[in-house]
Amino acid sequence: AQKITQTQPGMFVQEKEAVTLDCTYDTSDQSYGLFWYKQPSSGEMIFLIYQGSYDEQNATEGRYSLNFQKARKSANLVISASQLGDSAMYFCAMRESYGQNFVFGPGTRLSVLP
């Protein structure tokens, strides 16, 4: 079964606007971590933001914030004030419990328009 679902293969956003990238996950564990990574065309994977399942507040890192809705099992990434350099693939990932495996979603390609 797919553990991470990203339903938006591609998204467009105007420069300086905010955009939300969707992520839903499937787990029966109570303890897990959720991650977002950015992969520009150059190929490197860049860690953006982390949310622990027990964190009561939504994570924020600069222009990135995570809209965590535990009951809905969703962990959407919000990018505020989009920049041209934000154009990239974005992957949602999950690490379950005390296990070590990271499972990645299929990704969303974000294109920021000038």
Next chain:
Amino acid sequence: GAGVSQSPRYKVAKRGQDVALRCDPISGHVSLFWYQQALGQGPEFLTYFQNEAQLDKSGLPSDRFFAERPEGSVSTLKIQRTQQEDSAVYLCASSLVGGTVTNTGELFFGEGSRLTVL
């Protein structure tokens, strides 16, 4: 260097050749992962090491794939008798051990090894 280092960055192999891909993780990182990423898709888990122990190899697609990390640092992913469907980017990542909620335990990725099988 301070980051995860992978070599070669690019490898072209003829179908049937054996290839070896190397990963040098961040010093002190106990956990090491290998992923396969096809064009336009997300990374697919291949295998995971904790120190020298291969704790999970459930993602290896066939017995032609073999990974090792004999001294708990550098790891090698070997693909025997390469096939065209093996063409992909192979990503290595490392992290601090301790997958608890008290630390992020995020993965640090190398730049990947792009394998093209002709």
